[in-house]
Amino acid sequence: MIKLQVIGHLGKDCTTNVVNGKNVINFSVAHSERYKDATGNPVERTIWVDCAYWTERTAVAPYLKKGQQVYAEGTPEVRSYTKNDGTTGTSLTMRVLNVQLLGSAKGESGSGDTTTGGGESDDLPF
Numbered sequence: 578m579i580k581l582q583v584i585g586h587l588g589k590d591c592t593t594n595v596v597n598g599k600n601v602i603n604f605s606v607a608h609s610e611r612y613k614d615a616t617g618n619p620v621e622r623t624i625w626v627d628c629a630y631w632t633e634r635t636a637v638a639p640y641l642k643k644g645q646q647v648y649a650e651g652t653p654e655v656r657s658y659t660k661n662d663g664t665t666g667t668s669l670t671m672r673v674l675n676v677q678l679l680g681s682a683k684g685e686s687g688s689g690d691t692t693t694g695g696g697e698s699d700d701l702p703f
Contacts, residue, residue, distance in 0.1 A: 581653040581671050583608055583626050584646070584679065591641035602630040602673075604641050606649060630673035637676065646679040 583606050591604035609623045628649055641647070651673040660666045
């Protein structure tokens, strides 16, 4: 099994759907890196990971809002698609096995260290 772990901020509010009778929570996580290239110029690179969390425990969905920092882990998939200009593109997706809220969304106060997935706590609503 290949495992992908990502820490980043949600790019938009999650969506919850029912597909073939099963609940899925979809969200996108952005991870940004800042570094200097060989010539010393600053570079910022952002990688987006589209996430699908298949779960019966959808109570986490109201907390997955734009800007919220999360830790997510799961199995990666690379998908090909055709862009509007006819060229082929690829995207990184993850089937989420575990998601953890890491504090509050950007610009909000408070903390929300909450876990869902493997090893859930009975104290949590999800």
